[in-house]
Amino acid sequence: xPILIEGLTYVYAAGTPLEARAVSDVTLSIEDGELxxxxxxxxxxxxxxxxxxxxxxxxxxxxxxxxxVDLASSREALRAVRRKVGLIFxxxxxxxxxxxVFEDVAFGPRNLGLGEAEVEARVKEALGQVGLGHExxxxxxxxxxxxxMRRVAxxxxxxxxxxxxxxxxxxxxLDPRGRAEILGHLEALHGRLGLTVVLVSHSMRDVARLxxxxxxxxxxxxxxxxTTREVFSRAEELERLGLKPPPMTSLMRRLRDRGRPVSLGxxxxxxxxxxxxxxxxxxxxx
Amino acid sequence: xxxxxxxxxxxxxxxIIHRLDPRTKILVVLVYVAILFVANNAYAYALLLAFxxxxxxxxxxxPRPVLRGLRSVWFxxxxxxxxxxxxxxxxxxxxxxxxxATQTGAVMGLFMGGRLVLLILATSLLTLTTSPxxxxxxxxxxxQPFRRVGVPAHELAMMMTIxxxxxxxxxxxxxxxxxxxxxxxxxxxxxxxxxxxRSLVPLLVPLFVSAFRRADDLALAMEARCYRxxxxxxxxxxxxxxxxxxxxxxxxxxxxxGVVYLRLQGPS
Ligand SMILES: Nc1ncnc2c1ncn2[C@@H]1O[C@H](COP(=O)(O)OP(=O)(O)OP(=O)(O)O)[C@@H](O)[C@H]1O
Ligand SMILES: [Mg+2]
Numbered sequence: 001x002p003i004l005i006e007g008l009t010y011v012y013a014a015g016t017p018l019e020a021r022a023v024s025d026v027t028l029s030i031e032d033g034e035l036x037x038x039x040x041x042x043x044x045x046x047x048x049x050x051x052x053x054x055x056x057x058x059x060x061x062x063x064x065x066x067x068x069v070d071l072a073s074s075r076e077a078l079r080a081v082r083r084k085v086g087l088i089f090x091x092x093x094x095x096x097x098x099x100x101v102f103e104d105v106a107f108g109p110r111n112l113g114l115g116e117a118e119v120e121a122r123v124k125e126a127l128g129q130v131g132l133g134h135e136x137x138x139x140x141x142x143x144x145x146x147x148x149m150r151r152v153a154x155x156x157x158x159x160x161x162x163x164x165x166x167x168x169x170x171x172x173x174l175d176p177r178g179r180a181e182i183l184g185h186l187e188a189l190h191g192r193l194g195l196t197v198v199l200v201s202h203s204m205r206d207v208a209r210l211x212x213x214x215x216x217x218x219x220x221x222x223x224x225x226x227t228t229r230e231v232f233s234r235a236e237e238l239e240r241l242g243l244k245p246p247p248m249t250s251l252m253r254r255l256r257d258r259g260r261p262v263s264l265g266x267x268x269x270x271x272x273x274x275x276x277x278x279x280x281x282x283x284x285x286x
Numbered sequence: 287x288x289x290x291x292x293x294x295x296x297x298x299x300x301x302i303i304h305r306l307d308p309r310t311k312i313l314v315v316l317v318y319v320a321i322l323f324v325a326n327n328a329y330a331y332a333l334l335l336a337f338x339x340x341x342x343x344x345x346x347x348x349p350r351p352v353l354r355g356l357r358s359v360w361f362x363x364x365x366x367x368x369x370x371x372x373x374x375x376x377x378x379x380x381x382x383x384x385x386x387a388t389q390t391g392a393v394m395g396l397f398m399g400g401r402l403v404l405l406i407l408a409t410s411l412l413t414l415t416t417s418p419x420x421x422x423x424x425x426x427x428x429x430q431p432f433r434r435v436g437v438p439a440h441e442l443a444m445m446m447t448i449x450x451x452x453x454x455x456x457x458x459x460x461x462x463x464x465x466x467x468x469x470x471x472x473x474x475x476x477x478x479x480x481x482x483x484r485s486l487v488p489l490l491v492p493l494f495v496s497a498f499r500r501a502d503d504l505a506l507a508m509e510a511r512c513y514r515x516x517x518x519x520x521x522x523x524x525x526x527x528x529x530x531x532x533x534x535x536x537x538x539x540x541x542x543x544g545v546v547y548l549r550l551q552g553p554s
Pocket of ligand 2: 046047048090168
């Protein structure tokens with residue numbers, strides 16, 4: 001189910017002195033099963049943009065079409081899209097409210113009107129997808145660790161079985177291990193279930209690891225887009241926006257500045273290792 | 287959606303009313319409200335209305351925010367007028383089924399309704415032109431003299447400041463949590479009253495959790511900076527009475543004199 005955003009503009013508090021244009025004239029299409037990263041400096045409109053993907057915000061101008069259906073067309077369209085597009089907000093653990101982990105994860109499936117057996121199956125499956133065991137089912141979500149709470153909250157959305165998963169900075173405020181775990185689960189969900197994943201992040205390292213395609217936003221507009229490698233190889237433009245390419249890309253840049261003929265399209269440590277070896281061997285060979 | 291709640295009506299500006307000392311504004315509004323209840327004839331009301339409108343004109347506000355303040359209470363005004371119209375005994379004006387409107391009722395209703403509108407106009411002029419910080423500062427200073435009789439002026443003002451400071455935060459948070467739960471299929475808008483109240487649980491629990499956490503954090507942060515009430519506190523922003531404050535005071539004295547005179551002399 002492709003998502004099409006056309007000429008989207010969103011203005012907060014329109015017609016008041018506090019009017020703020022958060023998204024201006026954004027056109028973007030998200031293909032089935034892709035892993036798209038959205039990056040941009042603070043206040044560039046990323047959160048505002050993704051809240052349109054399941055109709056939580058209505059465009060001031062332009063339209064959002066999911067699976068061929070314009071979200072503005074009817075309440076039914078909106079309801080249907082909320083099941084298909086799962087949106088996970090920043091710090092999702094702040095939305096937990098039930099007495100037990102089970103009840104909290106079951107909130108979404110119950111809202112879909114599913115039977116109790118199906119609800120239970122989905123809760124267990126969703127918790128498994130984020131690496132949480134069944135021993136947590138009866139615990140209160142408020143006595144878990146931060147990272148566990150976040151995963152419970154993500155499971156709450158996964159239990160609705162969305163086709164598209166949209167995450168707003170899912171790793172913000174976690175320690176390196178928590179980050180790696182969450183990213184690992186996302187990767188698996190994308191790989192195994194073929195979920196379309198849209199990842200908003202401040203962490204260049206996270207998007208470098210996960211995203212195949214990147215969109216860079218600044219002041220409400222898309223200023224750069226392309227494959228992750230393409231975007232990260234345009235270091236000057238990113239730096240002008242206050243964004244830093246991931247560490248390995250920067251390393252390659254510095255090697256290049258010192259006259260080594262390395263490629264700049266390097267994202268991970270493993271790729272960097274191979275690239276450096278290639279160049280070093282090449283030099284020895286001569 | 288939830289952002290439209292009318293709180294913190296303050297509209298920044300540079301008009302003379304904006305620049306009046308908050309203490310002056312609070313006192314003038316108090317006097318105005320008190321004198322509203324002294325007025326008992328059309329002339330006095332006209333005078334009060336003229337004073338209110340003059341104040342409004344001086345604020346140079348656009349009509350929108352002012353009307354928005356009135357909109358939230360128009361129902362109360364209409365109810366007041368109707369209740370007076372139909373419930374006051376007196377010569378019949380007209381009948382409407384079992385109800386009969388009276389002449390006395392019509393006059394009473396108009397006066398009461400007018401009183402309410404003027405009351406709201408005056409208080410909104412205060413809140414529209416005074417930032418919450420100025421408002422609490424002014425209140426604290428005005429309450430100072432009552433400290434001797436045990437009024438915790440500083441504490442009250444501090445509580446108000448903190449409450450005001452956190453209202454927008456909580457509204458924003460409520461908005462965010464609502465969206466997050468809606469993304470999980472929660473429905474806050476439909477169903478009967480029981481369902482709707484129950485549907486608030488997923489909103490209220492996280493909201494309270496975060497409010498308590500914030501309160502805790504704030505208390506800790508204040509303590510860490512050695513906060514211990516208003517004792518020996520000095521201020522960065524000093525309040526000073528200016529000539530324009532004298533002008534406002536004189537205008538209100540004139541208003542009081544006018545209304546009292548009309549009550550004593552005028553027709554009732
Ligand atoms: N509820 C709101 N009311 C008014 N203005 C808002 C609101 N939410 C966001 N804005 C404004 O819209 C702009 C875009 O905000 P948005 O939250 O979409 O940015 P972002 O890219 O997600 O930033 P961050 O990286 O800090 O999360 C900002 O200038 C912000 O001040
Ligand atoms: Mg954001």
